[in-house]
Amino acid sequence: MAYEIKREGKEIFGDFKPELIPNECGGDIDDYEEALHVLMKFVGSMSSALEQVSGRGANAIVYQAGKRMGHEAGKMVEKTDNLEKAMQELSEILGAEFYFDMWKPAGQEGYTIEKGDETVVKLIFRDCVVRQTLRRTGLPQKGPLCYLLYGYTVGAVEEVMDIRGKLDIDHVGPNACLKTLTIKWSGK
Amino acid sequence: MVEIEIDENACVGCGSCVDDCPNDVYEMDEAKNKTKVVNADDCMACLSCHEICPAEAMEHKNIHVAKRLYIDRRVNDILNKII
Numbered sequence: 001m002a003y004e005i006k007r008e009g010k011e012i013f014g015d016f017k018p019e020l021i022p023n024e025c026g027g028d029i030d031d032y033e034e035a036l037h038v039l040m041k042f043v044g045s046m047s048s049a050l051e052q053v054s055g056r057g058a059n060a061i062v063y064q065a066g067k068r069m070g071h072e073a074g075k076m077v078e079k080t081d082n083l084e085k086a087m088q089e090l091s092e093i094l095g096a097e098f099y100f101d102m103w104k105p106a107g108q109e110g111y112t113i114e115k116g117d118e119t120v121v122k123l124i125f126r127d128c129v130v131r132q133t134l135r136r137t138g139l140p141q142k143g144p145l146c147y148l149l150y151g152y153t154v155g156a157v158e159e160v161m162d163i164r165g166k167l168d169i170d171h172v173g174p175n176a177c178l179k180t181l182t183i184k185w186s187g188k
Numbered sequence: 189m190v191e192i193e194i195d196e197n198a199c200v201g202c203g204s205c206v207d208d209c210p211n212d213v214y215e216m217d218e219a220k221n222k223t224k225v226v227n228a229d230d231c232m233a234c235l236s237c238h239e240i241c242p243a244e245a246m247e248h249k250n251i252h253v254a255k256r257l258y259i260d261r262r263v264n265d266i267l268n269k270i271i
Contacts, residue, residue, distance in 0.1 A: 036257060099252075105211065106229035124232050126252045136258035171210040173234025175254045178210065 037136065044137025047145040058144040066148040070155020079160055083112060083119060083183070086160045093156045098149065099127035103178065117186040122170070125149070125177045141172035150179075157181065190231045191249040196222050198245035205237035205246070213237075 027035075050058040070093075077089040087102060094100065102111040103124040113120045125131075130149050134141055150167045157165045163183050170178040192213070201221040206214045211230040214223050214237070223245075233251035238244070 033261065037260065040258065097255075099254075103232055106227075126233075127255045129257070132255065132257045135256075171234060171236070173236035174239050175233055175235035175251070177234065178232060 040133045040136040043133050043145070044139055047133075047143065048137070048139060051144050059147045062144045063147040063151040066151025066153075067155035067158075068151075070152040070157075071159045072155075073152070074156040074159025077160060079162060081161060083121065083161075086157060087121075087123075089160050090153065090156050093160075094152070097127060097129045098125060100125045117184060119183045119185070121181050121183075123153075123167075123179045123181055125179065126175070128177065131172075131174075131177065135174070141177070142169055146172070146177075153179075153181070157183070190228055190233055190251055192225045192228050192231060193247045193249070194223055194225060195243075195245045195247070196220070198243040199223055200243050200245075202242060204240045204242070208236050208240045210234075210236075 047058070047062070050061065054061060073093045077093060080086050080089065091100065100123050103122045104111050111121055128149065130145050131141065133139075134143070134145060139145070146169060150169070154165045154167050157163070161183065163185055165184070166182040168180045168182070170180055199222045201216070201223070203216050203223070205223055206216055211227065211232060213225060213227045213231045215226045216222075217224040231248070233248055235248065235251075237246060238248070
């Protein structure tokens with residue numbers, strides 16, 4: 001018999017069959033919010049501990065994890081050579097939680113710059129779960145956790161366009177972050 | 189298009205926003221010793237300037253406001269009752 005710990009909120013009772021997900025398990029919006037905050041704290045804490053233990057190696061570990069995720073996600077969409085279409089697909093892969101656009105200074109003609117066998121495009125990330133997590137846990141931006149999105153984006157672009165990619169963080173802010181995506185066509 | 193307003197009464201002329209902005213949106217008005225907006229077209233609404241401004245002297249209009257899921261609504265509710 002279980003010892004009942006006293007707590008606020010009521011316990012959910014219902015019938016359960018392995019093949020069915022009972023409605024009672026769904027929870028309401030407050031439960032999801034609480035779960036999100038707990039996850040943010042966990043991930044923030046893990047990132048901070050990883051940095052403490054591995055130093056600068058933490059960035060490489062998280063980057064590799066993100067890149068693997070990106071490659072896996074990139075397999076779900078159609079391959080293309082067209083950068084604009086690739087960005088559209090990347091937006092679908094990253095989802096609404098990583099809302100980004102291509103960006104250029106007002107004086108620049110197009111969004112892309114050709115440099116030999118490289119194409120450079122600036123991406124502005126407006127909504128970002130990583131940023132949310134860092135701010136939730138009071139961690140600075142540009143740390144290991146930012147490398148997760150870095151790896152994820154590069155992995156997905158590499159998979160979709162079948163090229164070698166690189167993403168540099170130009171500037172981070174509380175409302176948006178600017179990154180430069182470099183595509184190496186010779187890496188095909 | 190982004191519109192930026194500087195509250196000249198609040199601006200202390202520290203120039204932090206001028207140094208921090210990656211797109212040179214601001215410049216110091218030497219005569220007034222206040223910040224002025226010179227290149228609003230290049231503003232990407234990162235809002236680093238808001239974070240660094242000690243006087244909270246600026247306002248950005250017509251921008252994408254990023255989600256702030258990290259804000260604890262219960263804490264916010266309590267604060268709203270107090271403030």
